[in-house]
Amino acid sequence: MKPKRTAYEIVWKILDYCKAPRRLTNVMQSCNLNTPTAKKYLDLLIFKQMLSMNDENYKTTKEGLKYLELIEEVYLRLFH
Amino acid sequence: MVLEMPDDVLRKAIFETELLALVVTSSLTLSMFLIADATIGLTVENYGLTLTVLRAFELVSAVTWLVFSVSMFREINWLRKTHYRIFFLRKSEELDEKQKKSETTELVMNMIGFYRDNYLKFTVVMTLAIGVSFLIVMTVTFLLFTGSMSLWVAVFRWAVNAFMLMIASVLYVYIHRSWRRKLLKVKEAEKKLSEMLGGPVEA
Numbered sequence: 001m002k003p004k005r006t007a008y009e010i011v012w013k014i015l016d017y018c019k020a021p022r023r024l025t026n027v028m029q030s031c032n033l034n035t036p037t038a039k040k041y042l043d044l045l046i047f048k049q050m051l052s053m054n055d056e057n058y059k060t061t062k063e064g065l066k067y068l069e070l071i072e073e074v075y076l077r078l079f080h
Numbered sequence: 081m082v083l084e085m086p087d088d089v090l091r092k093a094i095f096e097t098e099l100l101a102l103v104v105t106s107s108l109t110l111s112m113f114l115i116a117d118a119t120i121g122l123t124v125e126n127y128g129l130t131l132t133v134l135r136a137f138e139l140v141s142a143v144t145w146l147v148f149s150v151s152m153f154r155e156i157n158w159l160r161k162t163h164y165r166i167f168f169l170r171k172s173e174e175l176d177e178k179q180k181k182s183e184t185t186e187l188v189m190n191m192i193g194f195y196r197d198n199y200l201k202f203t204v205v206m207t208l209a210i211g212v213s214f215l216i217v218m219t220v221t222f223l224l225f226t227g228s229m230s231l232w233v234a235v236f237r238w239a240v241n242a243f244m245l246m247i248a249s250v251l252y253v254y255i256h257r258s259w260r261r262k263l264l265k266v267k268e269a270e271k272k273l274s275e276m277l278g279g280p281v282e283a
């Protein structure tokens with residue numbers, strides 16, 4: 001029943017969830033992703049320095065928070 | 081400027097979902113009414129092949145409209161459930177400001193996803209309904225002038241189909257203006273987001 005998400009919305013979900021350090025399995029469950037898709041997004045976000053990885057835990061960086069702020073502003077403004 | 085008013089956004093999103101629920105409920109009723117009208121028309125009326133074919137079109141478009149309305153009704157109810165969960169969590173003060181903002185953003189994303197999934201389907205069904213009802217109004221006028229239909233039957237048919245035409249047109253204009261505007265704004269913002277991610281990303 002959940003509507004389909006765009007890649008940018010999936011990135012938002014991952015970064016929002018990883019505000020606290022999270023493991024890969026938790027990210028997959030929370031964001032409803034399979035392993036290859038989750039790894040594809042996580043690798044991209046680490047490459048863009050929006051996520052950092054420490055002891056197999058992923059955490060959103062300052063760069064990631066900037067993305068969150070931008071996308072939240074766009075979506076919230078639609079109903080403001 | 082960073083928005084700090086998810087409460088306001090939440091209220092508006094809830095209002096829009098309730099409005100949609102109302103629209104879809106009337107859409108369900110109207111499509112069932114049309115199925116009944118087309119079925120009665122097909123079985124009772126005998127005004128020649130043209131009107132029979134139009135009645136068959138009316139029946140097909142009404143059934144399509146009903147199927148579409150049922151699926152939309154289920155999706156809207158899912159949206160309502162998520163909205164009320166957040167609304168009550170907010171009321172019971174179980175969410176801090178950051179969580180409130182995240183939950184509200186997710187809720188808005190769900191609504192945009194709903195618009196994205198249903199915009200084209202909705203436009204097609206409404207165009208079909210507008211086209212069929214317009215053709216029926218024209219055919220009834222023609223039958224009246226050729227003397228094949230009595231004035232009172234024609235007035236009844238005009239009233240029924242003009243009502244359908246009006247509702248379908250209002251829904252079409254509302255969806256086209258409101259949903260399309262929001263979807264275009266998101267599409268525009270995606271350019272900026274893709275720049276941050278170093279290029280377009282496919283889901």
